[in-house]
Amino acid sequence: xxxxxxxxxxxxxxxxxxxxxxxxxxxxxxxxxxxxxxxxxxxxxxxxxxxxxxxxxxxxxxxxxxxxxxxxxxxxxxxxxxxxxxxxxxxxxxxxxxxxxxxxxxxxxxxxxxxxxxxxxxxxxxxxxxxxxxxxxxxxxxxxxxxxxxxxxxxxxxxxxxxxxxxxxxxxxxxxxxxxxxxxxxxxxxxxxxxxxxxxxxxxxxxxxxxxxxxxxxxxxxxxxxxxxxxxxxxxxxxxxxxxxxxxxxxxxxxxxxxxxxxxxxxxxxxxxxxxxxxxxxxxxxxxxxxxxxxxxxxxxxxxxxxxxxxxxxxxxxxxxxxxxxxxxxxxxxxxxxxxxxxxxxxxxxxxxxxxxxxxxxxxxxxxxxxxxxxxxxxxxxxxxxxxxxxxxxxxxxxxxxxxxxxxxxxxxxxxxxxxxx
Amino acid sequence: xxxxxxxxxxxxxxxxxxxxxxxxxxxxxxxxxxxxxxxxxxxxxxxxxxxxxxxxxxxxxxxxxxxxxxxxxxxxxxxxxxxxxxxxxxxxxxxxxxxxxxxxxxxxxxxxxxxxxxxxxxxxxxxxxxxxxxxxxxxxxxxxxxxxxxxxxxxxxxxxxxxxxxxxxxxxxxxxxxxxxxxxxxxxxxxxxxxxxxxxxxxxxxxxxxxxxxxxxxxxxxxxxxxxxxxxxxxxxxxxxxxxx
Numbered sequence: 001x002x003x004x005x006x007x008x009x010x011x012x013x014x015x016x017x018x019x020x021x022x023x024x025x026x027x028x029x030x031x032x033x034x035x036x037x038x039x040x041x042x043x044x045x046x047x048x049x050x051x052x053x054x055x056x057x058x059x060x061x062x063x064x065x066x067x068x069x070x071x072x073x074x075x076x077x078x079x080x081x082x083x084x085x086x087x088x089x090x091x092x093x094x095x096x097x098x099x100x101x102x103x104x105x106x107x108x109x110x111x112x113x114x115x116x117x118x119x120x121x122x123x124x125x126x127x128x129x130x131x132x133x134x135x136x137x138x139x140x141x142x143x144x145x146x147x148x149x150x151x152x153x154x155x156x157x158x159x160x161x162x163x164x165x166x167x168x169x170x171x172x173x174x175x176x177x178x179x180x181x182x183x184x185x186x187x188x189x190x191x192x193x194x195x196x197x198x199x200x201x202x203x204x205x206x207x208x209x210x211x212x213x214x215x216x217x218x219x220x221x222x223x224x225x226x227x228x229x230x231x232x233x234x235x236x237x238x239x240x241x242x243x244x245x246x247x248x249x250x251x252x253x254x255x256x257x258x259x260x261x262x263x264x265x266x267x268x269x270x271x272x273x274x275x276x277x278x279x280x281x282x283x284x285x286x287x288x289x290x291x292x293x294x295x296x297x298x299x300x301x302x303x304x305x306x307x308x309x310x311x312x313x314x315x316x317x318x319x320x321x322x323x324x325x326x327x328x329x330x331x332x333x334x335x336x337x338x339x340x341x342x343x344x345x346x347x348x349x350x351x352x353x354x355x356x357x358x359x360x361x362x363x364x365x366x367x368x369x370x371x372x373x374x375x376x377x378x379x380x381x382x383x384x385x386x387x388x389x390x391x392x393x394x395x396x397x398x399x400x401x402x403x404x405x406x407x408x409x410x411x412x413x414x415x416x417x418x419x420x421x422x
Numbered sequence: 423x424x425x426x427x428x429x430x431x432x433x434x435x436x437x438x439x440x441x442x443x444x445x446x447x448x449x450x451x452x453x454x455x456x457x458x459x460x461x462x463x464x465x466x467x468x469x470x471x472x473x474x475x476x477x478x479x480x481x482x483x484x485x486x487x488x489x490x491x492x493x494x495x496x497x498x499x500x501x502x503x504x505x506x507x508x509x510x511x512x513x514x515x516x517x518x519x520x521x522x523x524x525x526x527x528x529x530x531x532x533x534x535x536x537x538x539x540x541x542x543x544x545x546x547x548x549x550x551x552x553x554x555x556x557x558x559x560x561x562x563x564x565x566x567x568x569x570x571x572x573x574x575x576x577x578x579x580x581x582x583x584x585x586x587x588x589x590x591x592x593x594x595x596x597x598x599x600x601x602x603x604x605x606x607x608x609x610x611x612x613x614x615x616x617x618x619x620x621x622x623x624x625x626x627x628x629x630x631x632x633x634x635x636x637x638x639x640x641x642x643x644x645x646x647x648x649x650x651x652x653x654x655x656x657x658x659x660x661x662x663x664x665x666x667x
Contacts, residue, residue, distance in 0.1 A: 226535035227542075229557050287531045292514075296522055299511035306493070306509045307523030366513035 026232045046411055047359055047375045050404075051382065058386030065389055069258035072268060076192050078381030079270035080105070080333040084348065085355030085373025086277055087325035090318045092356055093285075095298045095365025096153035098142060098319070101326040102349035103164035108135040108327030109334025110171040113181040116188055124187040132327040138164070139323015143316045161349065169342040182339040191273065191335040195266030198255040204272060205247035213240050270332055274374070277328060281321075282370045294318050298365030326352070347398070354401065355380055358408040362416075379404065423485065424449040424614045425470065425501075425583055430479035432465055439465040443479070443640045445633055447583065452605055452615040454625040454646070457635035458658055463618050466635065467585050470616070471503040472496035502576030503585040508568055512561035516553060517541040519560055520575045544578045545570070548607055552600065566597030570604055583614040590624050602628045622651055636661035 036043070058065040084101060091098040098104075108131035114120070116127035142160055146153045172179045183189055196204065216236050223230045254267040285291035293314040296304040305311055333348065334340050359376025361368030380401060387397045425447040432440040440462045447453050457463050469476050472490040481488055483499050490496050496503070510519050517534075520541045526533045541556045550570045553563065560568060569589050576584050586605070590598040605628050608615050619625050625632060626646065633643040634657040642649070642663040649663065657663040 223535060226539055228535045228538040229555060289525055289527070289532065292518065292522075292525060292532060295513060296511045296518075299513035300509070302507075303509035303511050304522065308494075309523050366511070 026234050029232050029235060044360060044372065044375060047372070047379060047408075051375065051379055054379065054382050054386065058382065058389065061386070061390045065386055067258075068253045068256050070385065070389070071253045072258055074381055074385045075254075076268045076270045076336060077385060078377050079192060079268075079274050080329045080336065080348075081351045081355050081380050082274050082374050082377030083277060083325060083329035083332060084352040085359065085361075085377050086274075086281055086370055087322045087329060088352040088356045089281075089361055089368055089370055089373055090294070090322040090325065091153065092353075092361050092363065093294050093298045093365060093368060094315055094318050095301070096146065096315075096319075097157065097353065097363070098139070098153060098322055099157040099349065099353070100138070100142065100160035100164055101322060101329075101352040103161055103168060103344070104135045104138050104323055104326040105330030105333060105348065106168045106340070106344040107138065107164055107171065107330065108132060109330035110168055110181060110340035112188065112331055113183050113334055113340040114171060114174055116183065116185040117175065117181060118184075124185045127185070127188065128331055131331055132324055135327030135330065136320050136324040139326065140316065140320040142323070143319025146319070147312050147315050168344070172340055172342040179343075180339055180341045183335065188331075188335055189338060190269060192268065192270045192332050193336065193338075194269050195254070195264065196269065196272070198251075198266050201251055201255055201267040204267070205251055208275075209240070209244045209247055212243055216240055270336075273328075273332065277325065278370050278374055281325070285370065290314060290317060295366055298367070300366075347401075351377075351380060354405050357412070358405060360408075360412070362412060363409065364416075376408075423447070424483070425616075426482045426485075427466075427470075428480045428482070430466070430469060430476045430481070432462075432469060432474070432477050439638055440469070440476070441638045443635075443638075445640060445643060447614050447616055448631070449582065449614045450609055450612045451630040452609050452617055452628055453631045453633060454617045454619060454629035455633050455635065456619060456622070456625060456654065456658055460637075461635040461658075462638040463635055464587070465638075467503065467587065467616065467618060470496065470501060470583075471585060472501075497579075500580060500582035501585065502579065502581035502583070504569070504572045504576060504587065504589065506587045506589075506591065508572040510560045510568060510572060513559065515559050516545075516556045516563075516571050519571055520544070520578055522575075524579065540578065541574070544574045547611075548574055548577060548604060550574065550604065564597060565593045566600040569593070569597075569601050573604055573608070577608065577611075577613070581613065583616060584608055585616045585618075587618045588620065589617070590619065590621060598624065622654060625654075626651060634658055634663070 055066070064070055084105060087101045087105075088098060111134050112127045112131035115122045115130050116124055122130070138160065142153070142156055145151060145156050169179070172181055175181055216239070220230060220233075220236060250267060250271070254271075255265055257263045257265045259265070285294065293304060293309045296307070296309055297311060297314060301311060329352075333344070355376035356368065356373045357363060357376065358379050359368075359372030359374070361372045361376075383401055383404065384397055387400065423446050425445075427443055427445040430440055430443040430445075431438065443462075443466060445466075455463050455466065468474060470481070470490065472493040472495050475489070475491050481490060488495075488499065490499070490501075493503075511522065514522070517537050521537045526536045528536065538556055545553065545556065548570065550567075553567055553570070560571060563571065573584065573586070589601050589605070593601060602624060605615055605617065609630070617625070617629060629646050631644065632646050632649060632654060634641050634654060636657065639661070641661050642654075642657045653663050
């Protein structure tokens with residue numbers, strides 16, 4: 001009786017295990033989704049809608065926007081913004097904020113560049129690990145101070161933001177090259193600027209889609225067997241199909257030759273890197289006790305404490321992972337620029353919060369997913385890239401991003417109010 | 423006797439919040455604890471819940487002398503407290519809230535299926551039929567439903583005594599009826615309920631026994647049938663139980 005009779009044909013029946021009613025029919029699913037939207041739990045809909053509108057707008061203004069070359073470029077541009085968002089989400093979910101992730105990222109990148117060039121010339125992965133370790137420790141330090149001294153994370157991370165600016169300056173002067181360290185290691189340069197071979201790209205996309213399908217089918221079957229609530233088969237199929245379609249588009253865009261002088265083709269390494277982080281962190285958040293406790297603490301810290309959740313330990317881990325992820329973003333950023341400078345893009349500081357919040361992560365804690373930073377980061381990259389293409393200056397771009405952030409926060413605040421009323 | 427308090431006193435500095443309180447809480451019955459503001463109701467339940475130790479006095483649990491120093495001690499004995507604020511995470515769903523802090527694992531990962539089926543079973547056992555789905559976020563629940571989730575969480579962890587602090591204070595008529603039915607259901611399952619309430623309508627509808635605190639002293643304790651509403655009101659306001667009708 002639990003076997004699906006076909007998409008949309010299953011109806012929540014009587015006598016199903018556990019005495020529970022579960023609405024597995026497609027109609028019920030959409031009805032409940034609509035109810036959620038009506039009560040303000042809009043999820044990713046606004047940001048996806050915004051993204052589509054932006055893409056249409058820019059393509060209309062400049063037909064180069066959707067060219068293969070520009071889209072590949074946009075993906076690498078978005079990569080570090082997205083990963084910065086992943087970093088910030090760890091602390092936002094707790095109901096905290098870390099203003100220093102941008103500079104923390106800069107530190108990791110600069111250390112990596114420094115360690116991989118003369119006089120040390122360490123191999124690329126050692127340099128990467130050193131960068132990641134440094135940013136993790138910084139994240140952990142912020143966490144310890146916030147937790148032990150019970151200070152607002154806003155102020156602590158602001159102090160770190162200022163302090164790290166100086167530290168970054170010092171690091172970039174270490175090699176006597178007056179404020180810049182050039183990356184000479186080709187692997188490190190390739191992290192963002194290099195591409196998978198077209199065939200490797202195909203293999204990667206196919207393997208990912210197959211893996212996701214298998215996992216979806218298996219977990220769906222287990223849920224049905226144990227009488228848990230399930231989403232309609234059609235929705236699962238649609239999700240997998242959507243993933244496959246995105247993969248196909250990605251391959252179409254990236255695997256065609258976009259070089260002008262010499263052939264350039266393949267998916268940029270940055271894409272599997274940020275997708276890998278996305279999958280890993282989403283998994284940790286959704287499937288482990290630690291992930292559950294991060295949400296619980298952000299939702300109601302006192303309730304979590306009374307339920308026996310250790311606030312200190314879980315918060316410390318989240319801050320540390322934020323630092324670690326910031327380091328990953330910094331490595332991508334530095335690789336893209338081909339080196340580290342003390343004058344890192346000031347916007348880097350704000351991109352972390354902006355990509356998470358534009359994507360739909362709550363500033364008040366407990367609400368949001370890693371995938372939101374992916375969408376938010378894409379929005380930011382699309383706006384900068386598109387406005388650059390249609391010839392708007394940097395100042396205008398910043399003003400527009402400011403408005404977009406404001407709009408995103410307003411949408412969230414308004415929908416929460418709606419929710420409280422509904 | 424499930425829980426027996428003898429000569430419990432508690433003072434905070436110069437303030438004596440409880441004086442020499444003797445109270446029995448039998449299994450399978452609803453004991454209502456009533457009294458005016460500041461009479462010591464909260465102090466008394468917090469003593470049982472392990473929020474602090476009494477200054478003097480003895481607690482026995484299932485006829486054995488025990489000391490309850492921390493909430494964890496109370497938890498280990500099977501005493502669950504549902505505070506007025508319910509301590510639920512709005513952003514998590516019913517199942518996640520019911521297992522918070524005690525999630526079963528499978529291959530070191532959260533065992534969602536196990537949690538979901540146990541949550542569903544517990545709610546069904548308690549005849550909580552108003553929730554649409556155990557995967558509903560708590561923020562979308564009504565006050566009565568939230569109360570039910572908080573109680574179900576206590577019951578699921580094999581509580582023998584459930585202490586409820588003003589469970590109907592913020593509820594409308596039908597929601598209140600829902601919660602009172604739930605309380606009767608608990609008692610029917612052999613669980614002792616210690617109910618704190620301002621609302622004598624609720625007390626007289628649901629309780630088996632009533633205990634009245636007045637300025638830190640227990641001025642009356644006994645079966646509800648032996649008192650009248652008027653008598654209880656007098657005890658609450660004057661400290662002397664009015665004559666039974």
